[in-house]
Amino acid sequence: xxxxxxxxxxxxxxxxxxxxxxxxxxxxxxxxxxxxxxxxxxxxxxxxxxxxxxxxxxxxxxxxxxxxxxxxxxxxxxxxxxxxxxxxxxxxxxxxxxxxxxxxxxxxxxxxxxxxxxxxxxxxxxxxxxxxxxxxxxxxxxxxxxxxxxxxxxxxxxxxxxxxxxxxxxxxxxxxxxxxxxxxxxxxxxxxxxxxxxxxxxxxxxxxxxxxxxxxxxxxxxxxxxxxxxxxxxxxxxxxxxxxxxxxxxxxxxxxxxxxxxxxxxxxxxxxxxxxxxxxxxxxxxxxxxxxxxxxxxxxxxxxxxxxxxxxxxxxxxxxxxxxxxxxxxxxxx
Amino acid sequence: xxxxxxxxxxxxxxxxxxxxxxxxxxxxxxxxxxxxxxxxxxxxxxxxxxxxxxxxxxxxxxxxxxxxxxxxxxxxxxxxxxxxxxxxxxxxxxxxxxxxxxxxxxxxxxxxxxxxxxxxxxxxxxxxxxxxxxxxxxxxxxxxxxxxxxxxxxxxxxxxxxxxxxxxxxxxxxxxxxxxxxxxxxxxxxxxxxxxxxxxxxxxxxxxxxxxxxxxxxxxxxxxxxxxxxxxxxxxxxxxxxxxxxxxxxxxxxxxxxxxxxxxxxxxxxxxxxxx
Numbered sequence: 113x114x115x116x117x118x119x120x121x122x123x124x125x126x127x128x129x130x131x132x133x134x135x136x137x138x139x140x141x142x143x144x145x146x147x148x149x150x151x152x153x154x155x156x157x158x159x160x161x162x163x164x165x166x167x168x169x170x171x172x173x174x175x176x177x178x179x180x181x182x183x184x185x186x187x188x189x190x191x192x193x194x195x196x197x198x199x200x201x202x203x204x205x206x207x208x209x210x211x212x213x214x215x216x217x218x219x220x221x222x223x224x225x226x227x228x229x230x231x232x233x234x235x236x237x238x239x240x241x242x243x244x245x246x247x248x249x250x251x252x253x254x255x256x257x258x259x260x261x262x263x264x265x266x267x268x269x270x271x272x273x274x275x276x277x278x279x280x281x282x283x284x285x286x287x288x289x290x291x292x293x294x295x296x297x298x299x300x301x302x303x304x305x306x307x308x309x310x311x312x313x314x315x316x317x318x319x320x321x322x323x324x325x326x327x328x329x330x331x332x333x334x335x336x337x338x339x340x341x342x343x344x345x346x347x348x349x350x351x352x353x354x355x356x357x358x359x360x361x362x363x364x365x366x367x368x369x370x371x372x373x374x375x376x377x378x379x380x381x382x383x384x385x386x387x388x389x390x391x392x393x394x395x396x397x398x399x400x401x402x403x404x405x406x407x408x409x410x411x412x413x414x415x416x417x418x419x420x421x422x423x424x425x426x427x428x429x430x431x432x433x434x435x436x437x438x439x440x441x442x443x444x445x446x
Numbered sequence: 447x448x449x450x451x452x453x454x455x456x457x458x459x460x461x462x463x464x465x466x467x468x469x470x471x472x473x474x475x476x477x478x479x480x481x482x483x484x485x486x487x488x489x490x491x492x493x494x495x496x497x498x499x500x501x502x503x504x505x506x507x508x509x510x511x512x513x514x515x516x517x518x519x520x521x522x523x524x525x526x527x528x529x530x531x532x533x534x535x536x537x538x539x540x541x542x543x544x545x546x547x548x549x550x551x552x553x554x555x556x557x558x559x560x561x562x563x564x565x566x567x568x569x570x571x572x573x574x575x576x577x578x579x580x581x582x583x584x585x586x587x588x589x590x591x592x593x594x595x596x597x598x599x600x601x602x603x604x605x606x607x608x609x610x611x612x613x614x615x616x617x618x619x620x621x622x623x624x625x626x627x628x629x630x631x632x633x634x635x636x637x638x639x640x641x642x643x644x645x646x647x648x649x650x651x652x653x654x655x656x657x658x659x660x661x662x663x664x665x666x667x668x669x670x671x672x673x674x675x676x677x678x679x680x681x682x683x684x685x686x687x688x689x690x691x692x693x694x695x696x697x698x699x700x701x702x703x704x705x706x707x708x709x710x711x712x713x714x715x716x717x718x719x720x721x722x
Contacts, residue, residue, distance in 0.1 A: 190623075
């Protein structure tokens with residue numbers, strides 16, 4: 113079981129309030145991603161759940177029991193750290209077995225569980241090595257192995273992939289998702305990378321300055337961002353946010369349109385601009401458009417290649433049903 | 447050009463290092479040399495370097511007049527005992543200062559260090575009287591306790607510096623893995639700090655072995671370590687330079703040998719914080 117409920121929790125570091133009163137419900141078996149810009153309090157929130165930091169007020173329930181005062185060792189959660197935090201003086205085997213040893217499990221049982229975890233994570237050949245002799249990806253797997261042998265109520269991942277190179281990151285992302293499907297255990301995952309959030313999560317929690325901006329499934333956040341912050345944060349490249357008379361025409365203070373929801377033509381269209389930098393990704397091309405009179409820089413996506421050059425004039429037409437409208441308080445209208 | 451300069455610098459640095467090294471080692475060398483001379487030759491002017499009648503007579507006399515094994519054992523017990531006791535106190539103390547510092551941690555550290563600036567003679571009378579009243583004068587226990595207290599600030603400081611180098615996330619990982627505070631310190635922190643702890647232990651044994659003020663003042667015969675054994679040959683009534691040298695050589699030989707074999711560890715430990 114892995115239900116986690118946060119009731120009105122707050123956290124202050126000295127005089128600074130990092131987390132104003134916050135409520136959150138995490139259901140058993142969910143893959144929840146905390147995402148937000150640096151310093152938004154997402155890591156702090158996870159450390160509060162882990163028990164590595166004490167809440168200033170409010171309470172935390174794990175499986176219906178009040179765990180606010182429970183020390184981290186007794187919460188039944190397992191954590192994977194950004195730096196892996198492996199024990200450098202122990203072999204891989206001993207690293208993975210450490211939580212079992214702490215739980216007072218017999219040597220035979222420990223060995224069986226370590227072997228099982230190692231085979232799941234492709235670590236069987238490395239069990240007698242020290243962490244220092246492993247690559248980044250392998251170390252990450254050891255850290256995950258150490259977490260899964262405990263059979264925790266929930267896994268906590270604190271930016272686990274940010275120390276890996278791009279190719280490995282994609283691979284590990286799949287492995288963690290795969291693991292979640294297999295174990296069906298609650299996972300809480302902190303990242304600043306919205307691609308990780310979109311691809312892995314059942315539920316995304318978007319945070320800014322300790323405040324939850326929106327909670328929802330990846331596509332819900334993509335299609336119906338609750339406010340301009342979420343609209344700008346989720347999606348890559350960013351949504352174009354337009355203010356002024358153009359927005360007023362749609363009875364809104366701000367309108368948003370994603371780069372992939374704009375039709376492009378060299379002859380005619382609703383909006384007009386001048387092509388700046390083009391980013392060619394092969395499958396897509398992103399054009400950065402200047403001098404639209406709508407916003408500083410507009411981004412549009414074009415499928416495949418398009419024969420435009422720096423300085424060319426271009427016309428754009430937004431797909432009307434894909435327009436997002438936001439009111440003066442930044443909240444979504446309709 | 448650049449190459450020539452480095453060569454020349456290297457030569458100068460090497461010469462300087464050897465000169466300083468020799469200057470530091472000379473008194474020890476001279477003591478060892480003197481221990482093989484007769485009393486008359488020990489004070490001859492000009493002093494003779496190698497061309498004298500080498501004799502083991504002094505070692506024979508010293509062994510006859512004093513109970514070397516007893517003093518040796520006292521030294522071992524006092525230096526090892528005070529180091530072990532010191533570690534038992536200092537490891538948790540340094541842990542808390544390094545990983546859960548409070549508002550006053552820095553002040554506590556400075557205050558501990560400041561006790562080392564106090565001339566020991568300032569507290570001689572109270573400590574002497576306390577020892578006497580407790581009936582522990584001239585006992586190993588008293589010396590172990592006193593030397594532990596004397597060297598504790600150094601042990602705590604050294605361990606604190608080493609512990610600071612250990613990433614806190616690893617200890618947090620241990621906590622998440624279900625380790626109690628005791629297991630965290632015993633199975634994770636201590637093994638990771640082994641190089642630092644080892645050099646702390648070595649340094650502390652050397653300091654305790656050579657400590658003379660308290661060992662001379664708080665012992666008479668039973669608990670007297672090697673420092674007192676040396677001192678017993680420095681009498682105002684006669685000339686015993688050769689015997690004094692023989693006693694000194696016998697007293698410093700064990701620690702010199704230990705230091706020689708562990709020098710790599712010592713240097714690594716002492717420069718640990720500096721290079722990393």
